Amino acid sequence: MKLDILSSNIKLYRSMKRLTQAELSRLSGVSLPTIKNIERKKALPRTNTLMALSKALDCKLHDLVRPVGELSLVRFRASRKLNRREQILTQVSTWLNNFTFLEELLSDKKEYTLSSLAQNSNGYSPIQYAEIARKVLLLKADEPIDDICGLLEHCGIKILLLSYASDSFNGLSVNDNKKGPAIVVNTWERISIERQIFSTAHELGHLLMHLFDYDGSSRPEDAIQEMEADLFAGYFLMPEQGFNTEWEDTAGLPFVDRIMKIKSIFKVSYKTVLYRLKQKGIVDDQIWLRFQKLYEIRYNKKLAYKEEPSPEGSEPFGLAPFEFHAGRLSRLVRRAVQEEKISLPRAAEILNLTSEKMIERIAEWEELA
Numbered sequence: 255m256k257l258d259i260l261s262s263n264i265k266l267y268r269s270m271k272r273l274t275q276a277e278l279s280r281l282s283g284v285s286l287p288t289i290k291n292i293e294r295k296k297a298l299p300r301t302n303t304l305m306a307l308s309k310a311l312d313c314k315l316h317d318l319v320r321p322v323g324e325l326s327l328v329r330f331r332a333s334r335k336l337n338r339r340e341q342i343l344t345q346v347s348t349w350l351n352n353f354t355f356l357e358e359l360l361s362d363k364k365e366y367t368l369s370s371l372a373q374n375s376n377g378y379s380p381i382q383y384a385e386i387a388r389k390v391l392l393l394k395a396d397e398p399i400d401d402i403c404g405l406l407e408h409c410g411i412k413i414l415l416l417s418y419a420s421d422s423f424n425g426l427s428v429n430d431n432k433k434g435p436a437i438v439v440n441t442w443e444r445i446s447i448e449r450q451i452f453s454t455a456h457e458l459g460h461l462l463m464h465l466f467d468y469d470g471s472s473r474p475e476d477a478i479q480e481m482e483a484d485l486f487a488g489y490f491l492m493p494e495q496g497f498n499t500e501w502e503d504t505a506g507l508p509f510v511d512r513i514m515k516i517k518s519i520f521k522v523s524y525k526t527v528l529y530r531l532k533q534k535g536i537v538d539d540q541i542w543l544r545f546q547k548l549y550e551i552r553y554n555k556k557l558a559y560k561e562e563p564s565p566e567g568s569e570p571f572g573l574a575p576f577e578f579h580a581g582r583l584s585r586l587v588r589r590a591v592q593e594e595k596i597s598l599p600r601a602a603e604i605l606n607l608t609s610e611k612m613i614e615r616i617a618e619w620e621e622l623a
Contacts, residue, residue, distance in 0.1 A: 257292075257298055260292065260319055261292060261295045262344055264311070265341060266345055266348070267317070269341065271312065275290060281310040282311075283306055284303055284306050288303065304318060312602070312608070312609070327429040327430050327468040328427070328429075329426060329468050342423075342438075345416070346436075349414050350436060353412050354432070354433045356586040356587065356596075360595070362589075364407070364408065365409075365410050366409065366411065366435060367391070368391075368411075369410075371383070371387060372461060372462045372465055380463065380485040381489045383486055384486045384487075387458070387462060390409075391405060395493055395496070396495040396499050397493070398491075398496065398520045400521075402451055402454050402521075403454070403579060403580040404580075406437065407582040412434060414436065414438045415441045415578075415579070415580050416438055416439070416440060416441065420442070421444065421445060424439070424456070425437065425440055426438045427457040427458075427468075429468040437457040437461070439453050439457070441575075441578070446523070447574065447577055448521065448523040448572065448573055449523065451491065451573075451578055452487050455487035455490045456487040457483070459482065459484075460479070463482060464479050464482075488522075488526055491522050492516075496519075497516070500520075504516065517571070521573060521577065524545070524569070553570075583604070584605065587605055592619070
């Protein structure tokens with residue numbers, strides 16, 4: 255038994271159950287010093303200790319001692335070094351394994367319809383990549399994207415919404431022919447929904463434009479690639495034709511109201527709209543300060559320049575959490591349960607729910623069937 259694997263798995267399952275070390279000690283009957291020593295890789299526990307921990311963590315004994323599976327074809331989008339990088343990768347790997355297991359069990363694997371575009375070598379610009387991707391996904395030239403998670407899940411990309419209390423980690427993507435591709439987005443409550451949606455499109459840009467950079471290594475972000483992914487995301491979410499049409503249609507509104515309306519139509523940040531205006535030469539570099547002053551005059555409220563972190567969120571007229579939701583994994587679990595192909599505990603494990611919450615979820619499924 256490798257102590258580092260055991261330590262990582264116990265920390266992973268404890269984190270998934272949102273338990274502190276003290277709470278795990280109380281639930282399992284294992285002393286707090288013992289748990290600390292295991293997680294610090296200082297002590298190898300006895301079998302009865304592992305059994306008590308696995309029961310408290312609602313997982314199988316072998317889940318604590320086996321390697322989850324290393325992700326190599328992955329790239330992070332993080333502005334600073336993450337202390338929990340390995341833990342996040344382990345959690346993502348577990349999620350991908352469960353997702354792939356369900357797809358194979360139900361013979362329901364989605365074809366990755368953007369694969370050809372990702373592997374092309376025609377030297378497209380980020381804007382061209384965005385335009386072609388929209389065409390492949392059958393989006394009209396001026397059409398807003400109402401549900402980016404649903405759109406990408408339908409085209410074969412797995413989406414994981416993972417709450418991680420840090421504004422330095424926006425998300426990551428996985429380029430794996432067997433289990434992926436996949437996009438993971440940080441849904442911490444202090445990150446606006448607009449930013450979460452943008453991060454999803456940003457990671458899609460990496461999957462299409464930067465396949466060669468998926469080697470799993472830990473290194474600083476590449477400024478050029480980040481800029482390219484941002485440019486892709488802006489035009490993928492807010493296509494040029496759609497933007498031009500809405501800009502003309504809102505010509506009679508006050509400037510701030512114009513920005514707010516366009517932002518709400520395309521579900522982007524007000525900054526994305528302002529940046530597009532700057533790209534087109536409609537405004538100059540002073541637009542950021544001018545917009546803040548106009549916003550304060552219009553709504554008698556100051557708008558902080560930095561979007562996150564903020565307890566209330568400073569994105570004006572922001573989107574609600576239900577407007578950004580990934581649902582394919584839950585649908586697969588529901589089908590597997592109803593077809594009696596997985597047990598209730600296994601379903602709860604995959605969805606990271608307690609047994610009680612899983613029973614409530616199944617009751618809802620039956621009631622609304």
